Amino acid sequence: MSQIRVSSIKDLSDTAGFLLSTGKIHAIGTLTVSNIVINGKISGNSDYIIPNMSGNAGKYLRAGASGLEWAGAGGGSGIRSMQVWTSNGTWTRPTNCKSIIVTVTGAGGGGSGHCESAGAGGTSERVIDVTNVSSVSVTIGNPGGGTNYAGCGGNGNSSSFGSYCSASGGYGANCRQQHAGGIGGNGSGGTLNVYGGGGNGHGSHYSYGNHSSGRSYYGGGQPGSHGQSNYSHRHQSHAAWGAGGNGSQHGNRGARGREGVVVVQEFFG
16 A cells, blocks of 8 residues: 655645644634544533533533533422421432422420410521532421320420431420410521420410410411310311420310421422
8 A cells, every 4th residue: 555654734825724734633714524533532622522422311411610511401400309207217319409408397395284285396497518418317306295184295306407407396385384385496507597486374264265386387286176175186187297286175185296397498400
């Protein structure tokens, strides 16, 4: 096979519009190629070099902080999903999730038997960068139980999201002072920490109405009744997460509080 060895090839005008030298092509102006086959990698600092497509099926090309990059279909910014825990568990970071907003609410305390009602669990809310976090344990507080006349209702237990933030439970009715409502719990570790609402005390030894319990971040407690003395107790689950237990009429058991809750809003991109 014949070979011609030259040091360089220039265009006919000799104005360096096109130059092939030492294995490199230099084009001053527009280089038009009908077909091109590449057996190696394309490199350089051009804004138009596309990153390697291997392993990026189903992704789209976007402008990143340091150039073009492949991103997942769910990689757009903004909230994309939410997870809710009403019992203990583990939060696992979804793919491409960069940050979360966590809202933690403690459990409500239990009501007493002479219309005294309990306090609600506190609430803590925090924004967390989870770029380097794989999972976090979630703890949900159990509510305090209701009690009969002159008894001290049970205290609600704390809820937490790992060591990031937590919220204590509401106090039971008739505990800190005779015939007094329970005080609310409080949040801790959050950007926003909120007390739960306090329960009402007993107004009269001959009062037949149930007193409203402490309201949580999510709402109030069980319904009350004049004619049915244990109405609140029989509808214990009809209350917002973290709300305190309502009181009952003389001689009957007050309602238990409501369980705590942890809500995680997940942001991508």
